[in-house]
Amino acid sequence: xxxIAKAAGVSQSTVSLVxxxxxxxxxxxxxxxxxxxxxxxxxxxxxxxAVQTPAPAGERNLIVYLADEVSTSPHPVVSIDGARDAAWNxxxxxxxxxxxxxxxxxxxxxxxxxxxxxxxxxYATVYTRKVTVPPALLxxxxxxxxxxxxxxxxxxxxxxxxxxxxxxTEYLIEAGHRRIGFINGETWQDAAKDRLKGYRQALATxxxxxxxxxxxxxxxxxxxxxxxxLSLMREANPPTAIFCANDLxxxxxxxxxxxxxxxxxxxxxxxxxxxxxxxxxTHPPLTTVVLPNYELGRWAVETLLQEEQNRSAGAPVxxxxxxxxxxxxxxxxxxxxxxxSPVNTLINISEN
Numbered sequence: 044x045x046x047i048a049k050a051a052g053v054s055q056s057t058v059s060l061v062x063x064x065x066x067x068x069x070x071x072x073x074x075x076x077x078x079x080x081x082x083x084x085x086x087x088x089x090x091x092x093a094v095q096t097p098a099p100a101g102e103r104n105l106i107v108y109l110a111d112e113v114s115t116s117p118h119p120v121v122s123i124d125g126a127r128d129a130a131w132n133x134x135x136x137x138x139x140x141x142x143x144x145x146x147x148x149x150x151x152x153x154x155x156x157x158x159x160x161x162x163x164x165x166y167a168t169v170y171t172r173k174v175t176v177p178p179a180l181l182x183x184x185x186x187x188x189x190x191x192x193x194x195x196x197x198x199x200x201x202x203x204x205x206x207x208x209x210x211x212t213e214y215l216i217e218a219g220h221r222r223i224g225f226i227n228g229e230t231w232q233d234a235a236k237d238r239l240k241g242y243r244q245a246l247a248t249x250x251x252x253x254x255x256x257x258x259x260x261x262x263x264x265x266x267x268x269x270x271x272x273l274s275l276m277r278e279a280n281p282p283t284a285i286f287c288a289n290d291l292x293x294x295x296x297x298x299x300x301x302x303x304x305x306x307x308x309x310x311x312x313x314x315x316x317x318x319x320x321x322x323x324x325t326h327p328p329l330t331t332v333v334l335p336n337y338e339l340g341r342w343a344v345e346t347l348l349q350e351e352q353n354r355s356a357g358a359p360v361x362x363x364x365x366x367x368x369x370x371x372x373x374x375x376x377x378x379x380x381x382x383x384s385p386v387n388t389l390i391n392i393s394e395n
Contacts, residue, residue: 047082051081053078061075062078106344107156108137108139109142110167111149117320118317119169122167122188128341153180163347163348165347167187172233176196184350184354196362199364200342200346203366203369204238207368208241209244210241212246212286215377222254222281226286227288228262228292229261229263238288257275264291264295268294276305276386284311284313284380297326297376315376318333322372322374327375328375332369333372339367
């Protein structure tokens with residue numbers, strides 16, 4: 044959908060509405076036609092069940108999607124989209140419950156699992172972390188989304204954050220950058236730890252020394268990205284590229300460089316992470332790594348259904364943890380370092 048949105052000149056949400064046949068969306072016929080034409084040219088096909096007939100009495104066709112948060116971040120709702128589409132395409136419905144992390148509310152939701160039409164549960168968290176699986180989930184088919192259990196009691200799917208950090212940094216290295224700053228998120232989170240690990244691995248693979256003076260710990264906000272970019276550029280030997288661990292901090296980085304009178308990407312290249320909607324509308328548009336939220340939701344439901352099919356056939360169910368990669372989206376916030384840039388001049392003076 045990201046590729047279609049870029050080619051059609053519309054938002055990813057518009058692509059989703061068109062391809063899913065949303066009848067309430069006030070979109071022009073020309074827009075709908077354009078999206079379908081681009082989708083067809085790219086070979087994209089959305090499997091849609093032609094007719095949904097009412098499920099026979101007693102048939103288990105309801106998948107409970109239990110999340111701690113859906114409104115504090117743009118990411119959970121995209122995972123829900125993927126789960127909903129996968130459920131619908133397999134003759135099931137998705138019921139979403141958000142508990143705001145309230146244990147009593149979660150317990151109330153788990154009591155609904157005794158309903159005869161419940162097929163299974165997707166248990167999701169807003170940020171990637173280890174969880175203690177509620178005992179009730181071990182009694183029904185269930186899959187963990189964006190979280191995992193240390194005992195591997197259930198299958199789980201999480202983003203491949205180390206690979207994402209490596210991909211972003213490697214891209215900057217291949218563009219010719221050797222001093223690459225890194226603005227991280229909150230370091231207690233798995234995502235921040237793993238993206239930093241990927242950054243360090245890419246540097247090591249390219250035989251570039253890790254320089255802790257080029258790393259800053261942020262909080263995922265644009266304001267912090269702004270502040271920490273100013274800090275990085277005050278270094279005696281500043282970076283020619285900055286990898287920000289999310290798109291919001293990258294937006295702050297772009298604004299900070301503009302305030303310093305520096306050009307993006309000619310003087311300093313900027314790399315984001317997540318591919319939020321706003322990444323297409325920055326100046327310049329942001330090169331970034333996709334956080335595969337939609338695929339996470341789809342994989343969770345398809346795995347749930349496959350495991351239940353195996354149980355019904357008497358086959359063994361082997362729980363597994365899968366890490367999904369997200370592609371890098373090339374836009375125009377990254378280019379090769381310019382030898383004539385004032386940043387490179389500072390570096391040359393420092394090195395000499």
